Amino acid sequence: MKNTVLTFKQNKEQGKKISMLTAYDYSTAKLMDEAGINAILVGDSLGNVMLGYEDTISVTMEDMIHHGAAVARGAKNAMVVIDMPFMSYQTSVYDAVVNAGRLMKEGRAGAVKLEGGKEVCAQIKAITDCGIPVMAHLGLTPQSINAFGGFKVQGKSIDAARKLIEDAKAVEKAGAFALVLECVPSKIAEMITKQLAIPTIGIGAGGGCDGQVLVYQDMLGMFSDFTPKFVKKYADLGTIMKEAFQNYIKELDSGAFPSEEHGYKIDNDIIEKLY
Numbered sequence: 001m002k003n004t005v006l007t008f009k010q011n012k013e014q015g016k017k018i019s020m021l022t023a024y025d026y027s028t029a030k031l032m033d034e035a036g037i038n039a040i041l042v043g044d045s046l047g048n049v050m051l052g053y054e055d056t057i058s059v060t061m062e063d064m065i066h067h068g069a070a071v072a073r074g075a076k077n078a079m080v081v082i083d084m085p086f087m088s089y090q091t092s093v094y095d096a097v098v099n100a101g102r103l104m105k106e107g108r109a110g111a112v113k114l115e116g117g118k119e120v121c122a123q124i125k126a127i128t129d130c131g132i133p134v135m136a137h138l139g140l141t142p143q144s145i146n147a148f149g150g151f152k153v154q155g156k157s158i159d160a161a162r163k164l165i166e167d168a169k170a171v172e173k174a175g176a177f178a179l180v181l182e183c184v185p186s187k188i189a190e191m192i193t194k195q196l197a198i199p200t201i202g203i204g205a206g207g208g209c210d211g212q213v214l215v216y217q218d219m220l221g222m223f224s225d226f227t228p229k230f231v232k233k234y235a236d237l238g239t240i241m242k243e244a245f246q247n248y249i250k251e252l253d254s255g256a257f258p259s260e261e262h263g264y265k266i267d268n269d270i271i272e273k274l275y
């Protein structure tokens, strides 16, 4: 069954966890969809894990549309949420609406996600007023990495925790249908989850959230540049992939691949006529 904003709402009401993973291409999205994931996030983390940038700042609208559309083609039932990249919504409400519209029309998203609290509530309201569902994102918001001074847990002091709770309430009031909480103390995430009617999706925010999201290369052991504490590895595909690549190289060297079974046949009399 197709997952929509209603699935998110119903799951929260029924205490059923919402499952979400990132994906950036058709075949991965198809596998996740077949596995029964509720939602796929085409995160701007693609800057790190797909494009090799050290942060998400350089990711463009074109990147998000290109990868988003590929994911949308592979996701039959999962809801596809596409991240609004850095400076595609912060600059003005007008830019936010136009770019959210592009992610829906060209990227075939089911919803968009943007980072920030009170300061982006006008954008959240304007986008939702156009009939585009918005997922908000608070805590460690990677597009503000330069302002934070690094990847650090957020909301640990009394003022920071209060601000986080106020921002969470503000994005809900502005119309967000769900809220990602990244790298915040579990107890604060649990408090926010209890105080909001919309579901929270945690990443490094403990088990008290209504759902969880992980970057798929992290949970499959495919990305070794940096692994945050909150990641659980469900498989070590990185090692399996490297071994497969090494075996392929070895078999090319030894002549074991390609063997006869991997080739195409032709009648001998045709070959003879060629001489």
Ligand code: KIV
Pocket: 022, 041, 042, 043, 044, 045, 046, 083, 137, 180, 182, 203, 213, 215
């Ligand atoms: O870009 C991304 O993958 C994200 C998740 C980490 C929530 O925003």
